[in-house]
Every structure is written in structure tokens, then in C-alpha cells.
Amino acid sequence: MTAMAERISRVAVIGAGVMGGGIAAQVANAGIPVTLLDRGDLAARALERLRKADPAALMSPRDADLVTTGDVDADLGLVAEADWVIEAIVEDVAAKRALYERLESAIGPETIVSSNTSTIPLAMLTEGRGAGFRRRFCVTHFFNPPRYMRLMELVAGPETEPAVVKAVRETADRLLGTGFVDAHDTPGFIANRIGTFWIQAGVNAAFGLGLSVEEADAVMGRPLGIPKTGVFGLMDLVGIDLMPHVSASLLATLPEGDAYRAHYREHALIGRMIADGFTGRKGKGGFYRLDRAGGRREKQAIDLVTGEYHPAERPSVAAVQAANAGGPAALIDHDSRAGRYAWAVLGPTLAYAASLVPAIADDVAAVDRAMRLGYNWTYGPFELIDRIGVDRVIARLEADGAALPPLLEAARGRGFYRQEPDGGVAFLGSDGDYHAVARPAGVLLLADVKRGAKPLARNASAALWDIGDGVTCFEFTSRMNTLDEQTMALLAEALAITASNHRAMVIYNEGENFSVGANLGYVLFAANIGLWGQIEGAVKAGQDAYKAIKYAPIPVVAAPAGMALGGGCEILLHAHAVQAHAETYCGLVEVGVGIVPAWGGCKEMLLRAFADKRRPGGPMPAVNRVFETIALAKVARSAKEARALGYLGREDGITMNRDRLLADAKARALALAEDFTPRQPPAPIRLPGPSARTALMLAVDGLAKRGLATPHDRVVADGLATVLSGGDTDLTEAIGEDRIAGLERQVFATLVRREETLERMEHMLETGKPLRN
């Protein structure tokens, strides 16, 4: 095929269940029109569900406009316009084949068709189809929910055209933002093949060794870099009733002698739970449940022996504490029931994974990536083996009398990954040699840059790296990427270094969250011993550092992903441009801890609102809009929503694929560096002063009377109203940004001295949630 569509500009998804709907939503999130088909009005109803899904499936309500729904019988002709048809119907080979037969005549001559099957081999799916169909067919296995789970396993058949694979890859990678992994055409592909084995082993061992579900999950979760849901919590999440289907499908298709067959067991309790509707979070409960009887909310766990629920315990497991100090090796070697459990699950799982390469994927790097992206493991199985120590794993397996897979044998004494002299990483191939882990074009990871490199500058809270082509990268390095005086100090230094030797700077990191804001612990500590001068100094230092970004002689591009809250949001407001990951959650949430944004957040939001030429006339609409956004601590649930709330500007960019964020930000920075002119201060603005404050507080009083604002909410809102109305300025007087920054400091200083504010901070630090006092 020579004329394969280079660009996929219209997609159709058939099957509007949880997966099909979620895939269609993500296609729409990418800005691609999508047709969603199912029987009758099922697709239309699915779209209604997607609009309301929590967590949100759509990044902006307007994305729903890109979805056209229809009936798979009456409207099948719509697929003729699609460049890519994704089938996500029931996991039944006969049903899928019947659909493909109809699709064969309905699709356009270049339309790509892929299946979202999770278990059925590609070869079985295309049986009976012509060569023309088979060369345009592949498997694209998404994970649930597609917006939040990044893995897409891509399986090409022997007849699939390379151009088809390329088009699907490009679209999935750049537009949908998925992390695709090339998988081989084997049952369960990569992640579910290993994951199902791991879950089975985890359940078997818990029953066998007599662990409670709480203990099992405490061991098989966090200490291993696995989500805290562990095994039982995960089954609750995906649906316990799904497991027998997955097992049956695997047992029907796995090769004879596959280790899963020997591990497979049916547990009577689980069978009863499914039969009685205890299928997990979607059912009456699962291994855990939230008991709401009598108006309380109590987390309960099931007893694996009796099948009765009891209040869930937070088990204190010695093996877990050992792992905190000594890593996963200390966990599996711990002489306790929990330690034995860890090994009873991990040992066979790691050996199983090693036995499957290269059958299920070309190399260990692909397997590790699949488990990281598909199961949210911090380390894939081979990375885990390296962390434990490959020789230790081998010794334990040998002691168990287990057969050693050849690949594991090959890694003896050296490990699956190795650091290359040039700073890169190489993995152990099936040929026994190491091969560099290749990054696709346009993927730049700070982790790769940092490996073996020295920072240009660093202190306890931040570091500055050279990412090539004259661009530096400012990285937050503190716990949770909180911001403090050290951050601000290094920021000033970083700007000076970049200005003298480089062309541009990017603010970026690869933490889970860009930044959750200022270091509250420090503020609270200083407040408790009355170091008011210190606190006020820190506020001023932050304002000065952010102002230095704004007026820097070189362009500064901020590239957030995850949460960018408080000071982490304010830094974005000062950058010359923002290149945000689509999953960026911005918010000025200071009022939640009893203060107002004081690192220029109020100031910048006001200036933006006044600069918006589309705002309604008069002095109040701009003030009112900013007041609402900050007083209600609105957090955007996507980068698109951040645009709507004014945290991002219309010219700020959005990157769908997390791995491409740094490269995109760098490109943006370099583009700005061409003919860069430092910013000039904005024109002074006319704020309405006390009248506006009165107007805003009348509205707040209304909320208080309706029980929607607490007494301290009112105090904080009054402070915010003072800043945003311009203090005691008059409508006839134009004031500059420094005056507003001064008001931020002044109000902050008043609020931070309030007992209720410190209570809010303390509560936030202890519980992670705002206190309503």
C-alpha cells in the first residue's frame, strides 16, 4: 500500500462499553473527530456517561462535540469516512469476526482497523478476511481508563503493512499521548500475561500463608514500587468477576506447560463473592468495602477464612519497615510471614517474566515499560530483579528448586541493565549482549540527561541541568517538589547562569507532580516560634524570584505535568510561555490553608484578566472573575480546563504525551530565543478599590448565610478582596504591578498571623485535606 494516510484525521470506535467509550473520549481529547457506534442508543448513552465520568474522561466539556454517536447497524456506513476504526466490542472471537466481515465492505480502501482485544491472538481475529483487510489490521490494546492509563500494546501481524503500524504508532504516541509498546501476538500480550500471573500468585500465597488482605496489600504494594492497592485492592478496582473470564481465555490459548496453568486455582470464597454480587467497587463490595450503615463511613476488609467483613486494619508489618530501610531485597529476605509472602509472589512472577522474553516482546525493556505504564509499577519485573540483585534472585530460585529461565541465567553476575560510559542505559538482549535503550525521536527525558551528568548548579531544593542546544533545565528536587527559599535562591542563580552562557531555560521535572506549592511545614514551623520576619522575607524572596523570571533576559518556558498548585502555579504565570502536559492540574489553592497567593499569583491573574480584550466592560468583571477563581480555589482538571480558568494563556502549548513534554518545551524555548526581547512592565491598571471589596464581600456574606462559607473563609476572602480590589486605591488612579504585589505581602502577613490559618496549615500537613474552620 503506497497511499496510506499519513495523518489520521478521523477515527471510528465500535463498541461503546467502558473501553470503547474511554478510547473515543481520549481521541476527542486529542482533538480528533470520532464516531462511536454500538447497538441502538447505547453509544449515545455512553457519551452521556462520558460527560459525567469521575475521574473525568473528557478534558473539556467541549471535547464531547467531537464525538458523533450512532447505531452500529443503521450507521455502519459512517466508518467509510474514518482513517482508523478501533473495534472494542465484546471479547468474543465469533462476534469480532462477524463485525470484521461487515467492516470489510464498509470501510474505505485505506482505512486501518484495529482490535482492542486483551486476550485474543491477532491470527484468530483475521481468519476469513481477505489480504487487503489483513494488511491494514493490527491489535491496539488500551488500558482502562484510557485517558489515565498510558499503555497501549501494539501487535502487528505478519501481513500488517509497516505503513499501517507507523500511522497507528504516530497517532497513539503524539496525538493520544499513549506509551505504546510493541508486543508479540501471544495470549494476553505483555502486561496482562504477567499481571494475571502475579495476581494469581498473590491470591494463592495469601490463602496459603494465611495473610489478611490488608497485610498482603501492604507487602505487595508500596515497598515494591507497586500501587498501594496491591493485589486485592487492584481486583476490587478492575472487578473481581473479570478475573475468571481472563483466566478462562488464557487457559484456552496459553501453550501447554505454561507456568500459569500450574499456578491457576479457583478459591471457593472468591467464587461465592462473585456469585453474591461482591464484585469489587462496582458491586456490593469486594475484598474491601466502604460500610455506610448508620451514616458512618468505615473501610472494611473481608476475612479470607470466614468471609466476614471487619474494620480494615492498617497493619504494621516488620518486613515492610525492613523494606523502607533495605529496599525490596530486605523485604523478600525478611524472616516473617510477610517476607515469605513477598517472595512466594515475586519469585515465581519474576521467573515467569524472564521465561517469556523473547516470546511476548522483543526485549526486557519493552516488558518493563509495559508493566510500568499498564500496571503503574514504578519498576518493571527486570528492573525489580536488578534492584533486588540478580544473583540474589537466582540464589533464591535455586534454593526453591525452581527452573532458571535462560534469560535469567544469562544475566547472572551482571544484571539486566547497565550504565553506559556515555550516560545512556543498555539492556541485556536475548543475544546475551547489551543494547542501548532507544528513545523515539522527539522524546527527551531529564532522567536520561541527568544520568552520568553533573548539574550546572544545585542545592537542597533544586538543580540546573544542561539539556543541550543552549537550553538549561531548572528542576525542583525537594520532597513533593515543594518550594522554599532554597528554590528561590537557585532560581536566581539559574537565571544568571543561563543568561550568561545559554539561550533559554525550561522549568521542568519528572516527579509525579510539577509542584504542590510552598513548603507549608516551614511556614508553620516559623510561625509557631514567631519568626514573622523570616516568613515575610520568604514571601518577598519568592516574589522577587518570580519577577526575575518574568523580566529575564532569556526566555523561560515552564513545562508542568501533574499538579501545579499554589506557588507551583504562580511560577507558570510568570514564565514567558508554558508548555503543559495535557494532564496538568493547576490551581491557586492558597485560601485552603488560610492565606492568599502572594508570590505574584493575584497580581498576574489580575493583569491577565484586565488584558483580556474579550472581557465585559467596567472595572468589576475582571476583578470578579479572578476573585471567584482564587476564592473557590478552583483546580483545573486538565490543561485545557486550565486555559478556561485563565491559569494558562491561549498561546500556551499542550503536549499529550508525557515523554514528549521536555522536548516540546525545549523547542518552544528555542523558538522564543530567536529575536528575543525581554518583557516590558505592563500598563498600569485601574482598580475600583473599597467599592469592589464591598461588592465582593456582599457576595461572600450571601454564601456564608447559605452555609457555604465558614467564618475563616470570610476572613480570607476579605483579604483576597482587598488585594484584588487594589486596597485603598481609587478608580481614577492607575496602579502598577508592584503595588498589587505589595498588597499580596501585606494581606499575607496579616492572615498568616491568624490562629485559624495556622490550624488550616497544620490540618493540611497532617491529612492532606483543607480544614473548614
Next chain:
Amino acid sequence: MNTPVVIAAYARSPFHVAEKGALRKVRPDTLAATVVKALVERSGVDPDAIEDLILGCAFPEGEQGLNLARLVVLLAGLPQSVAGVTMNRFCGSSMQAIHTAAGAIQMGAGEAFICAGVESMSRVPMMGFNPLPHPDLAAGVPGAYMTMGETAENLARKYQIPRAEQEAFALESQAKAATARAEGRLADEIVPIEVDGETIDQDGCIRPDTSTEGLAGLKPAFFADGTVTAGTSSPLTDGAAAALVTTEAFAKSQGLPILARIRSVAVAGCDPTIMGIGPVAASRKALARAGVGVADLGIIESNEAFAVQAMAVEREMGFDRARTNLDGGAIALGHPLGATGARITGKAAALLKREGKELALATQCIGGGQGIATVLEAA
């Protein structure tokens, strides 16, 4: 009155819920002009004889800004000789327009006036786009800027009117309006409005399916522990209304369909924190000026800003509910602030004629603490 003044005609647009309703996309000036034009045509008055268009509007800014009245004259295609003045007494604005016309007639300043009112609460919010209250007044006289909901709760407390009674009142208002609409008793006064090729000729606020249980399930709208809900408040509404006010001699000479004669008028101030009680003082003054008592009234139009507000007025005045708001009140029909005064005065006049009664009272409360009242008599 030295020169007898009559209400010669009355018309209004359908009333629809703001922001969601069928009139949300209609500019208020267009809405008012359509009603004014229809009033002139239906009454048969000679347009060249009209002195002035007096137009009430509670938030005269944005699309309701400038001198809205003059713009409506031009939009309605009235002769350029017709003048226009915009008038604001909040909810009492268009009843004030009628009073002003009657007053002008007394001093020989004209014979025929169009007294109209309009409010698009979809397009110009309550409080306006740029609320800038006086800080010292807000601090010193809290009632000055108090929300209407809070004043309603204050009345509920003062008059000890429980929530269930408010809801029974609201239910009755809905039932009366629904019946009136079903029996076609509202059709004559409504001027159809064209919106995007569709003709809107029915009211949109009335909720015939209102039930005791449904009302009881609503959350308090203004106070966490309050008694007033969305169900016992008049809805935010888009609408316009207009009355033709002339000397009796002029009406007769032109052969106009006289509805009623104006007997007396009054306004009065009251405590702004219970502004809803304003009709009491105003009505007492107007009745005294007319030399009649409440028992003499055959028709009463007492505006329902809130159920509790109308009930407090009813209790103080001793209104007979069987003679009050025969075709439903603002809780069911809607309350487009600037338009309500012309509606209830025009309605009282029309009812006087339809029901064959002798005397009518139209009265309403006004934010900031005022009342306004008009006594009409059969002509």
C-alpha cells in the same frame, strides 16, 4: 384626580425563565419594542397623539442602557415626535411610569402616554455588571444592599410564617396560573415574540406539575437554616409589559377600549431589611386617598416577590385571598423586575372589567425598602 385618567389598554410578552427560557436570546430593547408596537396597534390609538414613552427598568445598563425608552420608540417604529424617558424604581419602575403619566396629565403635560417596563434578567444580571456599592453605606446601613432573599427570610421570622404555609401559598399561585393558562384567560394580554423563526406565545415560568412533596424537597435558597426556597420565590424572568395611559376624554374621543380609571396612587418607604412589607404603607395611603377600605376591593393584584412576602402583606392588610391574584402571581408567572408594575396594574384594570367589579388595588414591594400602590375603579 382633577383630570380623569384611564388605562386604555394593556399587553405583555410571555414571561420566561431567565438563562434557560425561550426569551434568553431576545434583547430587552427588542422585547419592549415588540410589546409597545402591539399595544399601539391593538388599542387603535393614533401614534402621533402619544406624548411620551415612559419605560421602567431596574438595571438600566448594557443592552438596557443609554436612554432605553427613546431607543424603544425608534425600534417600535413610533413617530419620531414621541419622546422617551427611562425610569427606575427597581421592581416598582413601570407602575411608577403609570403614576408619572397620570401626574403629567394633571399638569397638562400631555394626553396619551405609553407606560412600559422591561427586564431581561438573562442578559443583564441583578446588581448589574459592575456592582460598586458605597463602602460606608454598606457598613452603616446593612439593609441598603441586602439581598432580596435575606429580606424575605427576615419577614418569615418576623411574621412567624412557617415553610409549609409558604409552600401551600406557592402551590396555590401555580395552580391559579396553570388553570388561567389552560382556560385561555392569559391569551388576550400576551404579545407573541418571534425567536429564531419560532413564535413564543405562551408563558414559560408556570410549573403545573408543582407538588407539595416537590416543594418540600427543595433546599433553602438563601439561609442554610432558612425557610425560603426557589419554589417559594419568584423566578428570575425575562419579559416586558406595557399599558396605554390617557385622559378619559382622549380615550373616549379616540374610541379606545377603556379598562379602568385611576383613582389614587401612593409610594412609601420602609425598613430596607424587610422591604417586602413596603406594599402595606403604600396601599394604606392609596386607599385613604381614594377614601375606600380593603373590604371595598373586588380585585387585588399583590405582587409575589416571595410567598412569605405576599403573605405578610396579606396578613397586615387583611386581603381576601379569593379576590387576590386571580390568574396567579409572580411566583408562578415570573417577575421581570422592570416589567412587573405595568403587568399587575394592567392586569388589575383588565380583571376589573372582566369580572365586573368596582374597585381594584395593585401593589408591590421594592428593593431598598419601598412600596408602591395604585387604586383603580371601573370606568
